[in-house]
Amino acid sequence: MKIIVTVTPKKNVLDPQGAAVQHALESQDFPGLKAVHVGKIIELEIDEQGGAGWEERIDRICRDLLSNPVIEDYRWEKAS
Amino acid sequence: MKVGVLQFPGSNCDQDSLHAFATVLGVPARLVWHKEESLEGLDLVVVPGGFSYGDYLRCGAIARFSPVMKALKAYAGAGGMVMGICNGFQILCEAGLLPGALIRNDCLEFRCETVNLTLAARREAWQAPLGANPLRIPVAHGEGNYRIDHAGLAELEANDQILFRYADRPAAIERRGNPNGSLSDIAGICNREGTVIGMMPHPERAVESFHPSRDGLPILQTLLKLAGHR
Numbered sequence: 334m335k336i337i338v339t340v341t342p343k344k345n346v347l348d349p350q351g352a353a354v355q356h357a358l359e360s361q362d363f364p365g366l367k368a369v370h371v372g373k374i375i376e377l378e379i380d381e382q383g384g385a386g387w388e389e390r391i392d393r394i395c396r397d398l399l400s401n402p403v404i405e406d407y408r409w410e411k412a413s
Numbered sequence: 414m415k416v417g418v419l420q421f422p423g424s425n426c427d428q429d430s431l432h433a434f435a436t437v438l439g440v441p442a443r444l445v446w447h448k449e450e451s452l453e454g455l456d457l458v459v460v461p462g463g464f465s466y467g468d469y470l471r472c473g474a475i476a477r478f479s480p481v482m483k484a485l486k487a488y489a490g491a492g493g494m495v496m497g498i499c500n501g502f503q504i505l506c507e508a509g510l511l512p513g514a515l516i517r518n519d520c521l522e523f524r525c526e527t528v529n530l531t532l533a534a535r536r537e538a539w540q541a542p543l544g545a546n547p548l549r550i551p552v553a554h555g556e557g558n559y560r561i562d563h564a565g566l567a568e569l570e571a572n573d574q575i576l577f578r579y580a581d582r583p584a585a586i587e588r589r590g591n592p593n594g595s596l597s598d599i600a601g602i603c604n605r606e607g608t609v610i611g612m613m614p615h616p617e618r619a620v621e622s623f624h625p626s627r628d629g630l631p632i633l634q635t636l637l638k639l640a641g642h643r
Binding site: 342345346347349350353398399401403404 | 470471474475478506507512513514516517518519520521558560561562594
């Protein structure tokens, strides 16, 4: 199965990349733009028999390695 | 007195750090490969700058899982002196040995220049050798923008853990002294005990007469003094 992990900067943490992209979009005549946040997507391919507790294991690696909870939020979903 | 300089794949200030301690200051020093599992016999451990593991995922995120980091946590836990410089600072934050995190510079540029640094902490061990004069120390980083939440910043201030701040430049130069937009102009911090230190500027690149300054020397000498007092 494929798991898609999305990591984004926390809403209250400064996001210089998002701000730069926002400035660029504003110069492209893109009305109504309120905010831009730049994050990353990490795809995990896992055996179908992930074993019991695989969901907790994914949460753990998201917290421990794939994101830094000080500055980032994460969410994950099973890709169809 | 013996200094160890950690070496990860992608470290690139390891030799500079070794040179500063071994050759310039004449202290026995050795490189410690990241696969080593013991830091026994060392009085000071330097986590040097560079781009460990290509800075993939986040700066310092992958280095944190190297075997030597387990030893470093035990070493720091026992009160050992640790100095993280640039990528080393990022690694110490990722490893949870220092609070907060370092994100992309607000200007989005990689900044490679000499900055003015002031000692922010009232700690006696640092006040005596460094005093009130700004230090001229080089920086070279793209992600030195220190971030921590309000409660964390208040705690750093209450415990006198903000060691260095970027200082304003002379008025003739318009740009502010802070090269990366870090919160509260923070350039370097320490743990409560003052035994684990992290800073973005490179004191090991300010030790020779052909460097922009030799202001790194009193910083490194203070580390040695603190390490010797343990």
